[in-house]
Amino acid sequence: MLDLKKANNASIIAISVIMLLSTFLGWYLTPKQVLADAKPAIGLEKNIPDQFADWKIDPNISPITTAADLQSKLDELYSEMLSRTYVNSKGGRIMLSIAYGRNQGGDGTQVHRPEYCYPAQGFKLSAMHDAEMQYKQYKIPTRQLLATSGPRVEPVTYWVTVGETALRSGWERKFTQIKYGLKGTVPDGLLFRVSSISNDQNAAYQLQEQFTNDLLNAVSDETRTRLIGKPKED
Template sequence: MIARRDVLFGGGLLVAAGAAAALTPRKNVVLLPAGRELESMIPKTIGSWQAVPSDLFVLPKTEGSLADKLYNQTVTRLYESPTALPVMLVMAYGSIQNDALQLHRPETCYAAVGFQISSSRVDAIDVGGRAKVPVRELTATAERRIEPIIYWTRIGDSLPTSGREQRVSKLEQQFEGIIPDGILVRMSTVAEPDEATFAALRGFASAMLTAVAPADRAVLVGTTISGRLR
């Protein structure tokens, strides 16, 4: 005769097995086409800005680190303009977002090299039509440098604005059996962190998305928002 506790124990194992199966991703969803280089997708001239060489960047990875394994492709450029603030653009793309490999948000990267995050808020970039890109705006401060930052992360087709939202998005996609790709898009400058500076960064971000070929925009902001862009 089977004891009741054995039935309950067996049922618990079945539930656990079912949950594990539900959390086992079965499909990779990659928005960057095979063979495409992120570097070639981002124009070197954006509005009045022109890309120039620079080594001023706080980078989301270092050689040989876990982040080095996470990111398949990166773009780092300084854009200068005769009529606007210079902008440092950093993009870091990872073809797999799972429990071991997931995008590092700038709050972590800047703190790791000695910056303090003195402000953080959520905003949105109006890029025309019905499209708005949710972003996080930060101020990173070191002894001799103040760096206003705006950035967004894309996980699959989701644009989470916090670490918690990023984890929830990844978990929701796992429940759907999906391993998504992801990208960090970050723009910053060295200036006073006032509203005019952040407005200039948002203006660059909007101009950059408009300058990217329509077929490539989903890599940066996902299929839903890219479909609304004009």
């Protein structure tokens, strides 16, 4: 005859062991090394030049004003943010936005992604697709989309970095975060976005690529690595 008392005791012991193992694994797998602590501060205001190649800051045009509730979320998530508009000698303008966070182990870049922040400002999104931006012998994985609000048409190109890896958002970001987490590391990262007001998407994307190449050529090797990670060669 089954001894119910012994069976209950065995069940209690098994459950206790499982709980202890779960607690241990949770502690063991929790990232403990903060990658940003081993690096100097990114210093966006200092290390992103006001003027380079044929570009200089346009003081007459500012990027769109961020709504107060969205700005409060950005302030919580990011260590540094930079928003500037540049103009070249031909009158071409590029809006640059960089948001850097020390902790990209979670969903830190989500709030600043164009898919989130543009609709929050009243824009409609369309023509979203994956692309690549050529920089010397490297290809940077990017995502491009079209943001519209009334007569304003704004082609956008962006990518995110997690640690030293540049990637598109979504599952690529999640997979990279998991890889860092399994190593016990909390990665830093950023979202790099360029956009311009234009009805010609192809011309806009070409200008954005030229601007980004000029910017990457103008910054230090260390800053360049922070912006695009360590890209793979073609």
